[in-house]
Amino acid sequence: MGGRVPSQADVVVIGAGAFGLSTAYFLAREGAGRVVVLDRYAPRSQTSPRAAGLFKLIQGDELRTRLARLAIDTVLGFSEETGAPLPVERSGSLLIARTEAHAALILREAEQSRRWGVELELVAATEVCRLAPYVEPDEIRAACWIPGDVYIEEPASLLEAYQEGAAKRGAAVCGHVPVTGIRVRAGEVAGVVTPSGKIAAPVVVDAAGAWAREVGRLAGAEVPIVPMRHQLYITDPVLGMQPSYPIARIIDVAVYVRPARGGIMLGGFESDPLPLDPAGRDESFSMDDVPLDFAVLERLTGQVERTVPDLRRVGVQEHRGGLFTMTADGLFLVGPVPGVRGLWTLTGCNGSGFSFSPALGRLLAEWIVHGEPSLDIRALSPGRFSRQLSEDDLVAAAVWQYTHYYSPEGLELEA
Numbered sequence: 440m441g442g443r444v445p446s447q448a449d450v451v452v453i454g455a456g457a458f459g460l461s462t463a464y465f466l467a468r469e470g471a472g473r474v475v476v477l478d479r480y481a482p483r484s485q486t487s488p489r490a491a492g493l494f495k496l497i498q499g500d501e502l503r504t505r506l507a508r509l510a511i512d513t514v515l516g517f518s519e520e521t522g523a524p525l526p527v528e529r530s531g532s533l534l535i536a537r538t539e540a541h542a543a544l545i546l547r548e549a550e551q552s553r554r555w556g557v558e559l560e561l562v563a564a565t566e567v568c569r570l571a572p573y574v575e576p577d578e579i580r581a582a583c584w585i586p587g588d589v590y591i592e593e594p595a596s597l598l599e600a601y602q603e604g605a606a607k608r609g610a611a612v613c614g615h616v617p618v619t620g621i622r623v624r625a626g627e628v629a630g631v632v633t634p635s636g637k638i639a640a641p642v643v644v645d646a647a648g649a650w651a652r653e654v655g656r657l658a659g660a661e662v663p664i665v666p667m668r669h670q671l672y673i674t675d676p677v678l679g680m681q682p683s684y685p686i687a688r689i690i691d692v693a694v695y696v697r698p699a700r701g702g703i704m705l706g707g708f709e710s711d712p713l714p715l716d717p718a719g720r721d722e723s724f725s726m727d728d729v730p731l732d733f734a735v736l737e738r739l740t741g742q743v744e745r746t747v748p749d750l751r752r753v754g755v756q757e758h759r760g761g762l763f764t765m766t767a768d769g770l771f772l773v774g775p776v777p778g779v780r781g782l783w784t785l786t787g788c789n790g791s792g793f794s795f796s797p798a799l800g801r802l803l804a805e806w807i808v809h810g811e812p813s814l815d816i817r818a819l820s821p822g823r824f825s826r827q828l829s830e831d832d833l834v835a836a837a838v839w840q841y842t843h844y845y846s847p848e849g850l851e852l853e854a
């Protein structure tokens with residue numbers, strides 16, 4: 440258990456992952472007063488450090504495109520702003536399709552993203568291989584080059600930078616302090632309860648990742664997310680692999696690959712994903728207990744082995760996974776939680792919380808401190824759901840969103 444916690448704060452943030460730490464940094468920067476972040480485990484230890492670290496400018500709508508732009512601009516300027524080291528690899532990325540239907544999808548997405556201001560270029564298969572020499576051209580039907588995409592090699596580095604930046608501006612981050620209660624008086628947040636003491640606070644942010652629904656319920660509020668497993672692996676070093684080579688997303692099978700630690704990282708979206716709610720598990724459940732299943736990644740590897748043959752030539756140095764927080768409509772949950780004044784949330788990552796955290800943490804902090812965010816994100820607020828789905832319908836909708844990560848129009852994955 441952590442030591443005693445302060446008895447008062449202006450804002451308590453629950454969760455020291457990408458969402459909570461980004462929010463804390465920007466709250467402190469925007470002048471929110473005493474900001475305290477609590478985590479039930481060590482800060483930066485749950486889903487966020489397990490991410491692939493990819494950022495993606497091509498998005499399904501204009502709002503998320505603007506958020507993605509803001510997020511990339513923010514991480515590129517973060518070291519200069521905070522003095523915290525944060526290496527960002529400006530690799531660019533390739534969207535690759537190997538079926539006619541997915542090729543048509545790339546053309547539509549390219550056209551719409553260009554309208555929304557994304558710099559991109561449709562490229563031939565030979566050009567794909569020039570840009571990304573680890574990719575073979577034979578099966579490629581269409582490809583799009585997005586030079587502005589980036590990745591962060593070790594996701595922990597962004598989390599450390601947030602925490603360092605937040606600490607420099609006076610925020611406190613306390614690990615091993617689980618929030619066990621949220622005090623609500625006359626419909627308003629009054630503070631939180633922990634085994635290390637109570638903290639009186641008029642504002643509480645639920646950024647508890649896979650536990651966000653459970654934490655919302657401590658205040659009698661509904662935060663409708665479905666935690667779902669996601670995995671990746673990193674191969675042993677591959678001769679000639681360069682960190683500057685682009686990310687490649689092979690959308691017909693929803694697989695992404697990128698250079699990693701001298702080898703190749705592969706992750707992807709299976710068609711039968713595993714929902715897994717910590718609420719139904721032992722109280723000590725953590726990301727270390729998520730059951731990893733290499734067979735899922737083995738299957739995905741088989742689907743791309745002719746496009747990325749090096750995956751089969753070397754061994755695997757790391758296999759990791761954690762829990763996405765999916766929502767019924769595939770959009771983030773960010774903003775005030777209906778029914779409890781002073782309770783805010785930032786969750787519903789839908790697989791992109793690491794990369795959007797710089798933008799969403801900043802906008803949420805502005806919303807809390809100044810009454811409105813500098814970019815209108817009300818469309819993402821939890822109040823958008825006019826009715827509560829049944830549990831079965833919520834899980835089914837969340838699974839649909841997971842399996843259509845690269846094809847929001849509903850195009851099915853290739854078997």
Ligand SMILES: Cc1cc2nc3c(=O)[nH]c(=O)nc-3n(C[C@H](O)[C@H](O)[C@H](O)COP(=O)(O)OP(=O)(O)OC[C@H]3O[C@@H](n4cnc5c(N)ncnc54)[C@H](O)[C@@H]3O)c2cc1C
Pocket residue numbers: 453454455456457458459477478479480481482483484485486487488489490491492493494616617618619646647648649650651654668669670671706759760761762763764785786788789790791792793794795
């Ligand atoms: C394998 C994998 C690859 C991914 N790749 C990418 C990617 O390339 N790009 C991208 O954008 N996203 C990616 N993601 C998604 C990304 O990791 C998540 O969206 C992001 O980490 C979510 O951050 P979070 O802060 O919500 O969760 P977390 O990092 O899990 O943080 C939540 C914190 O809340 C704490 N908490 C919970 N309950 C309590 C409580 N009662 N009291 C106190 N603390 C509590 C937890 O201990 C935890 O530390 C990936 C995810 C996985 C699993």
